[in-house]
Each structure stands twice: as C-alpha cells, then as structure tokens.
Amino acid sequence: MTLEVTVRLLDPDYLMMLLLADRSVFCRLCMTTGHMDRAAKKLVNQAHFHSWEANRGGSKKIPKKLSQVEIVPSDILNRNDAFIWFLHRNGIESPSWxxxxxxxxxxI
Structure with a gap:
C-alpha cells in the first residue's frame, strides 16, 4: 500500500489523499469541493471520502471507479485534522513526525 498526498502551494485548504494498492485506488479523501458523485448524480460541495467499502459493490476486488462518496465529519477543519482522520479511518497509526x-x- 502507498499513501499519496497532494496539496496546492497557494491553497492551504486543498488536500487530496489516496491510498493505493499497487496502482489501484483503494480510497480517496478530497478536501475540495465541486466533485460529482456519479452514483447519486449530484454535485458534492463538501469535503468527502471515497471508501472501498461503499464502492466495491459486494466484491472483494478493488473497484474500478470510486463513484460513491460520504461527507467528511464537520469537525475536520484543516489539513492536520483531515490527515489524522484519513489514517484512523483506514486503520493506520499516526506517524511519529x-x-x-x-x-x-x-x-511573486
């Protein structure tokens, strides 16, 4: 498993975290807005999480698309909160650093 974290230098609220199994996305956290939930066919304007459990469709295989979302709890206010929430949500211990x-x- 690999954890990929993306931030934007000029946007302190932007954070995307992917947990990858080989090259497949296991789950994704998007602290961004304006994302389309393909399953519900609606725009999600809140921080959200694409979980493996919600998207696997009864299969034990990693899904090809993460179309269903769940809204991130409202007490997740910044990158640090989101980082810890993502790790705990996936059973990963917080790093010492x-x-x-x-x-x-x-x-400039």
Missing part, C-alpha cells in the same frame, strides 16, 4: 510541515508558497 506528525504534524507535517505542509509546503506553502507565495505569489
């Missing part, structure tokens, strides 16, 4: 020194940028 937490919290990370999130990269940031500035306009």
């Amino acid at each position: 937490f919290p990370p020194d999130w990269p940031h940028g500035q306009l």
Whole structure:
C-alpha cells in the first residue's frame, strides 16, 4: 500500500489523499469541493471520502471507479485534522513526525 498526498502551494485548504494498492485506488479523501458523485448524480460541495467499502459493490476486488462518496465529519477543519482522520479511518497509526510541515508558497 502507498499513501499519496497532494496539496496546492497557494491553497492551504486543498488536500487530496489516496491510498493505493499497487496502482489501484483503494480510497480517496478530497478536501475540495465541486466533485460529482456519479452514483447519486449530484454535485458534492463538501469535503468527502471515497471508501472501498461503499464502492466495491459486494466484491472483494478493488473497484474500478470510486463513484460513491460520504461527507467528511464537520469537525475536520484543516489539513492536520483531515490527515489524522484519513489514517484512523483506514486503520493506520499516526506517524511519529506528525504534524507535517505542509509546503506553502507565495505569489511573486
């Protein structure tokens, strides 16, 4: 399993986390808005999580698409909260170096 974390230098609220099994997405956290929930056919304008359990369709195989979403709890307010929530949601211990020194940028 590999954990991939994406942030945007000029957007301190942006965070996407993927848990990958080989090259397949096991689950994804999107702290972004404006994402289409294909199963419900509606736009999700809140931070959300694509879980393996909700998207596997009764199969033990990793799904090809993560079309169903669940809304992230409202007490998840920043990247640090989201990072810990994602790890705990997937049964992963918090690393000893937490919290990370999130990269940031500035306009020149």
